[in-house]
Amino acid sequence: MIWIFRRIKQFYRALTAEISVDDEKYIMNHLSRKEQELFFALSTIDQYHSLNVAYTIERLIIEDKQGIDREFLIRCALLHDIGKIDRKLTIWQKVFTVLVTEFAPKIADDLELRGNKSIHIYRNHAEIGAQKLQRMGLFQEAKLIARHHSPPREDDTRELKLLKIADNEN
Helix, strand or coil: CHHHHHHHHHHHHHHCCCCCHHHHHHHHHHCCHHHHHHHHHCCHHHHHHHHHHHHHHHHHHHHHCCCCCHHHHHHHHHHCCHHHCCCCCCHHHHHHHHHHHHHCHHHHHHHHHCCCHHHHHHHHHHHHHHHHHHHCCCHHHHHHHHCCCCCCCCCCCHHHHHHHHHHHHC
16 A cells, blocks of 8 residues: 555645756756756656655755765765666656556566566666766665665665665655
């Protein structure tokens, strides 16, 4: 049931997604020019989501009170979905992709095998994004982002755990 409410909240945010001047300043303060190019290549919906993940990270870091590299984690939050750049989906395509993947995984498997790029990107965007970051020399960011949708492991870093929490909240 919580999943449904979280997805409804996500849908509403996607419908109302807008990047403000203050958001742009925030992005420019935390990302290099090359990183900004990647970020702004995302759809507005994904930019807005990534910003909310970064803002949630800010709150979680304050609550965590452990030695977290704030700038690194904010950068990761802003860039965590860049694997979606190659396939910008409309809101209805996103809804279909999420629903079929969650509720009919065998159908999603079949669609992906038949070349459905939307499902492929949705399922593999963490690894795709990590490869993009590695090509830019952002190896630590790539390592974290590659695992942001993976099942929990004992060796998960505190940064990875916080990124997963922030992404799930948004």
